Amino acid sequence: MNSASDTPAEAFICEAVRTPIGRYGGALAAVRADDLAAIPIAALLERQPSLDAAAIEDVFLGCANQAGEDNRNVARMAALLAGLPVSVPGATVNRLCGSGLDAVAIAARTIRSGEAQLAIAGGVESMSRAPFVMPKADSAFSRNAEIFDTTIGWRFINPRLKERFGVDSMPETGENVAAQFNIARADQDRFALRSQQRAAAAAGRGFFASELVPVQIAQRKGKPPLVVARDEHPRPAKPRVSTTAPARCSSPRRAPCGAGASPRAPASSRRPPPGSSRASWGWDPCRLRARCSRSRGFRWHRWM
DSSP states (O other), X not given: OOTTSSSOOOOEEOOOXXXXXXXXXXXXXXXXXXXXXXXXXXXXXXXXXXXXXXXXOOEEEEOSOOSSTTTTTHHHHHHHHTTOOTTSOEEEEOBTBTHHHHHHHHXXXXXXXXXXXXXXXXXXXXXXXXXXXXXXXXXXXOOOOOOEETTSSOOSOOHHHHHHHOOOOHHHHHHHHHHHTTOOHHHHHHHHHHHHXXXXXXXXXXXXXGGBOOEEEOOSTTSOOEEEXXXXXXXXXXXXXXXXXXXXXXXXXXXXXXXOOOXXXXXXXXXXXXXXXXXXXXXXXXXXXXXXXXXXXXXXXXOO
């Protein structure tokens, strides 16, 4: 609560920037996750020259993988790489696909509780650079070896957890939801098509232009850097609803799943800084109203 009264402080989003969203294995695949996360933070400092970087009281970043270059608190690494003072701390949040949104909510709650006035919040992910991982041998001279692809899904599964709750992947979860609520493949295709059309229309009229921060990628000696300045999605060709058979699902016992899902892609976003008393810096803030989490009892992807 606010020390001055029983009324919580307000939390506002005062600036929002992000890198373009890349395809899996696309233009941004050459960029480390920590470097990618640092780009919009540095852009915020450039956009707000009157802002004292030392006044930023925390950096919250969501990251679902954390198995490779995004390990060991990528929020702190990105803050340092972006040029924030060493006095500015950082915390990495993992609520899987909800990680970045949860980071924003944590920053807002921190401000509303009076613990901070200014924070940076957002998320970063690079599935293109997700590594393979191997456990240590379970005994001396063991001839058993496992390897896991950390791009999506589980690794190092606890047998007790699998037995009690299952370890369905995200694609299997979509199939579970479709079966549970009788969502037809044709309806999924129409929804995906409408989403593609709306995204393409928004990009075409420059809706995202003010929030995009170009990413420069160094090339071989003598070549100019590659500049990625726009999202690699949606698909450039005009999409249409297919009348063919459903896409092959990840398990034969599942319901048909749509083929127009969102991309597995590298990207970094910042919705900083939520602040309770920074209108005097010339920002046009957007108030954060509320946020909640709830776990459902279905056999879905329940780990958010």
